[in-house]
Amino acid sequence: MGTDLWGTTAIVGVGETDYVRGSDRHVCDLILDAAMDAITDAGLKPADINGIIPPPGYMSTEEIAAHLGVPDVAYHVSVLMGGASPTASLQTAAMAIAGGLADNVLVCMGWNGYSALRPKPDARPTKRVMNLGPMGETVRNHYAPYGLMSAAQHYSLYLRRYVETFGIPEDAAAAVAIACRNHAQLNSKALMRGAPLSRADYDAAPFIAEPLRKFDCCVETDCATAVVVTSLERARDLVHPAVVYLGGAEGHPEPADEIANRANLLELGIHRAAPRAFARAGVSPHDIDVLEIYDCFTYVVLLQLEALGYAEPGGAPAFVANGNIELGGRFPLNTHGGLLSQGHCWGLNHVVEATRQLRGTADAQVTDAELALVTGYGDLGDGSVAILGRDR
Amino acid sequence: MRTYVPTPEWIVLDWHHACIAAELLCIQRCTGCGRWRHPPRRFCPACQSDQATFEPVTGSGSVLSFAVSHRSLDPGWQAHAPYATLLVELDEGPRLLAATTTPPGEIRIGQRLAVRTEALSENFVLVWADPASHDEPTSMAPRARGNPHD
Numbered sequence: 342m343g344t345d346l347w348g349t350t351a352i353v354g355v356g357e358t359d360y361v362r363g364s365d366r367h368v369c370d371l372i373l374d375a376a377m378d379a380i381t382d383a384g385l386k387p388a389d390i391n392g393i394i395p396p397p398g399y400m401s402t403e404e405i406a407a408h409l410g411v412p413d414v415a416y417h418v419s420v421l422m423g424g425a426s427p428t429a430s431l432q433t434a435a436m437a438i439a440g441g442l443a444d445n446v447l448v449c450m451g452w453n454g455y456s457a458l459r460p461k462p463d464a465r466p467t468k469r470v471m472n473l474g475p476m477g478e479t480v481r482n483h484y485a486p487y488g489l490m491s492a493a494q495h496y497s498l499y500l501r502r503y504v505e506t507f508g509i510p511e512d513a514a515a516a517v518a519i520a521c522r523n524h525a526q527l528n529s530k531a532l533m534r535g536a537p538l539s540r541a542d543y544d545a546a547p548f549i550a551e552p553l554r555k556f557d558c559c560v561e562t563d564c565a566t567a568v569v570v571t572s573l574e575r576a577r578d579l580v581h582p583a584v585v586y587l588g589g590a591e592g593h594p595e596p597a598d599e600i601a602n603r604a605n606l607l608e609l610g611i612h613r614a615a616p617r618a619f620a621r622a623g624v625s626p627h628d629i630d631v632l633e634i635y636d637c638f639t640y641v642v643l644l645q646l647e648a649l650g651y652a653e654p655g656g657a658p659a660f661v662a663n664g665n666i667e668l669g670g671r672f673p674l675n676t677h678g679g680l681l682s683q684g685h686c687w688g689l690n691h692v693v694e695a696t697r698q699l700r701g702t703a704d705a706q707v708t709d710a711e712l713a714l715v716t717g718y719g720d721l722g723d724g725s726v727a728i729l730g731r732d733r
Numbered sequence: 734m735r736t737y738v739p740t741p742e743w744i745v746l747d748w749h750h751a752c753i754a755a756e757l758l759c760i761q762r763c764t765g766c767g768r769w770r771h772p773p774r775r776f777c778p779a780c781q782s783d784q785a786t787f788e789p790v791t792g793s794g795s796v797l798s799f800a801v802s803h804r805s806l807d808p809g810w811q812a813h814a815p816y817a818t819l820l821v822e823l824d825e826g827p828r829l830l831a832a833t834t835t836p837p838g839e840i841r842i843g844q845r846l847a848v849r850t851e852a853l854s855e856n857f858v859l860v861w862a863d864p865a866s867h868d869e870p871t872s873m874a875p876r877a878r879g880n881p882h883d
């Protein structure tokens with residue numbers, strides 16, 4: 342199976358809503374709009390879809406199929422790894438296709454990440470919520486009673502350790518925040534288009550949970566995204582150039598369900614996923630042309646770059662310096678603006694952007710991009726990696 | 734000031750009940766091989782035994798890391814922002830979070846700590862940790878700086 346799986350499937354359709362704060366659309370409408378856009382983008386009809394991976398919460402496969410008009414769901418599965426879910430879902434979609442369980446698989450994500458906490462006064466109420474999955478129990482029992490409710494607070498437990506162990510300067514986090522914001526200026530759908538970020542702005546912003554300042558944290562957004570995965574063979578008959586899923590992996594820290602008792606607080610799921618993903622895709626970190634790195638928080642980007650092999654532990658600050666991760670640099674990072682500045686769609690927006698880069702149709706296009714790497718990061722440090730390439 | 738107090742269940746509840754009964758911090762210990770472990774688990778990862786007890790620990794440990802929150806969704810904690818939450822490594826080995834009355838600027842990784850528990854309900858104890866110092870008068874009780882659970 343291994344040799345029949347990697348490089349035999351492709352992303353053929355992408356869809357996304359606008360990224361906004363305060364949507365007039367119900368969360369279900371966002372998810373269904375993105376899903377229909379992805380199917381249409383692929384040149385397919387809902388009846389062609391027979392595999393569905395729904396978002397972690399909000400909507401079920403059964404509902405999505407019924408509202409889209411998908412008559413025969415042959416395979417579905419839910420992936421519950423928080424923000425690592427969408428990128429990990431690609432390997433599940435590929436397995437279903439390579440194993441003959443499904444032909445065309447829809448992966449979707451969407452939420453009212455801004456409005457859920459701050460509904461407009463006239464908004465119709467919704468009881469739909471995310472599925473917190475494995476971290477719900479730990480936060481409820483062990484973190485929230487200590488005043489740690491938000492992801493920024495939970496992750497700061499190991500980001501503090503990271504910063505102090507290696508003497509990570511704020512310059513490094515600022516470089517990530519500013520690169521993402523610069524790229525958002527070029528992206529037609531980015532929430533933060535038109536709102537550039539200077540180093541002075543970054544420095545002047547208050548702390549949320551140390552070392553995280555305001556601009557180290559991603560933007561809460563109402564949005565949805567979706568992709569369609571199919572076999573490479575079928576992909577070659579469809580409208581867009583096939584974007585091949587060359588390899589991917591997931592990984593979990595030990596233990597995955599809580600942070601405190603990990604032998605190494607700085608060893609996350611991606612440290613285990615990254616070598617698996619590169620081996621499966623048959624490429625090395627320095628073959629990659631575009632990096633779409635899960636950027637819930639800037640310092641989490643730095644840790645992931647080290648896990649991926651772009652720097653030694655503690656060496657990410659040098660990697661992100663001197664424009665290396667800006668458009669035009671050697672490793673352009675989050676060319677759509679990322680979760681930090683395009684909007685937070687749980688990293689499926691990173692998959693959408695990587696697909697556009699490899700089609701050659703991105704708003705901030707990397708010249709001759711042939712290989713893109715996407716990561717996901719979620720819950721209490723779960724990780725996922727996807728390596729995508731142009732069809733040759 | 735309202736502050737969230739959970740109602741634990743299953744073996745987490747057993748842990749809280751053990752701490753309340755002993756009026757001390759207790760930690761799960763494997764009957765098979767003697768290893769300490771936290772949070773409570775059904776099987777020992779070293780010897781797979783499911784026989785374990787909750788035993789009092791010395792209450793001594795050190796700061797492995799800490800969070801400094803400048804805002805909180807919890808009104809009780811928000812009133813004390815910025816506040817630190819300590820990731821404590823007990824001398825017995827297991828680690829756990831602890832609230833502290835020590836100002837964030839006075840906390841250092843590696844600092845020695847003394848841990849105590851406070852029952853907030855019949856089913857929940859909060860763990861507190863503050864620097865173990867022989868210089869401080871004993872009247873420097875944790876509540877002196879304000880307890881978000883007051």
Ligand SMILES: [Zn+2]
Nearest residue numbers: 763766777780
């Ligand atoms: Zn044992």
